[in-house]
Amino acid sequence: MPDNHDPLFSITEQSVLVAGGVGGLGWPIAQELCRRGARVAIADIDEAKTLDYAQSLVDRGGRALGIALDIVASASCEAAVQQVIQKWGRIDGVVNASGIYRVGPALELADIDWERSIDINLTGVFRLARAAGGPMIRQNRGSIITITSVSSSVANRHYAAYAASKAGAAHVTRVLATEWAASGVRVNALGPAVTPTPLATQIFDDPIIRDAALAKIPMSRFGTPEDLLAAIIFLLAPGSRFVTGQILYVDGGRTIS
Numbered sequence: 001m002p003d004n005h006d007p008l009f010s011i012t013e014q015s016v017l018v019a020g021g022v023g024g025l026g027w028p029i030a031q032e033l034c035r036r037g038a039r040v041a042i043a044d045i046d047e048a049k050t051l052d053y054a055q056s057l058v059d060r061g062g063r064a065l066g067i068a069l070d071i072v073a074s075a076s077c078e079a080a081v082q083q084v085i086q087k088w089g090r091i092d093g094v095v096n097a098s099g100i101y102r103v104g105p106a107l108e109l110a111d112i113d114w115e116r117s118i119d120i121n122l123t124g125v126f127r128l129a130r131a132a133g134g135p136m137i138r139q140n141r142g143s144i145i146t147i148t149s150v151s152s153s154v155a156n157r158h159y160a161a162y163a164a165s166k167a168g169a170a171h172v173t174r175v176l177a178t179e180w181a182a183s184g185v186r187v188n189a190l191g192p193a194v195t196p197t198p199l200a201t202q203i204f205d206d207p208i209i210r211d212a213a214l215a216k217i218p219m220s221r222f223g224t225p226e227d228l229l230a231a232i233i234f235l236l237a238p239g240s241r242f243v244t245g246q247i248l249y250v251d252g253g254r255t256i257s
Ligand SMILES: NC(=O)c1ccc[n+]([C@@H]2O[C@H](COP(=O)([O-])OP(=O)(O)OC[C@H]3O[C@@H](n4cnc5c(N)ncnc54)[C@H](O)[C@@H]3O)[C@@H](O)[C@H]2O)c1
Pocket: 019, 020, 021, 022, 023, 024, 025, 026, 043, 044, 045, 046, 069, 070, 071, 072, 097, 098, 099, 100, 101, 120, 121, 147, 148, 149, 150, 191, 192, 193, 194, 195, 196, 197, 198, 199, 200
């Protein structure tokens, strides 16, 4: 596995847990971290896939571990963090790329869709950050990155549950950043625009919704998972040591339009 020799951006030897690690964004992120020499724990609700995907990284010469994680359970979050520490001695980074997407007109939005959105996209962000925060504070070092969304900032119709969960996740990021800054633990978030992944099929399957979403992006294209990689590496690496509590939008200008 090649290393990048620039110490500002080197993540070699870091132990990083990627939640939602088999998802459309999480898996490309996990692969890139591994390619750069990090030890990568792929954590997801789909345990069989985490084991398969981790094995495929090991087969390519990487250091990886598959972990079952249900982010709605605090014990599962704590167990996932402990597995990383048991395997590699420390946890340097968390990239939380788990999430669900439930949208619909507010008058028709079912309680269960609201509750699941908040439970996974907001409370799940808190649960996993809390589970990693303790060990990171004891190490005096760590970087927690949550994939939020442009919906942390903009209001799209039909997005009451999703946008509330993402705005909450962004603000939890800021609050945890203030609590843990003095301990050397940084907490940031990344806000992507619409990106073709399994989560966004509802958008891409409907040409009217797809074209309307595209029209709101000043750079006139959807995101790709690869668009996020440099920002993730930056937020994990030593070069971002004075960056905390930030929501970094990687969105082709969506949040300024
Ligand atoms: N794709 C987009 O357009 C887009 C845009 C902005 C933000 N995001 C956000 O990025 C994140 C990743 O999205 P994606 O596009 O990769 O979606 P995805 O559906 O491809 O991946 C999400 C992953 O989260 C996992 N997951 C769901 N519930 C879980 C739980 N209870 N515990 C653990 N894992 C669970 C799923 O198994 C899946 O692997 C989400 O938070 C999403 O809201 C996505």
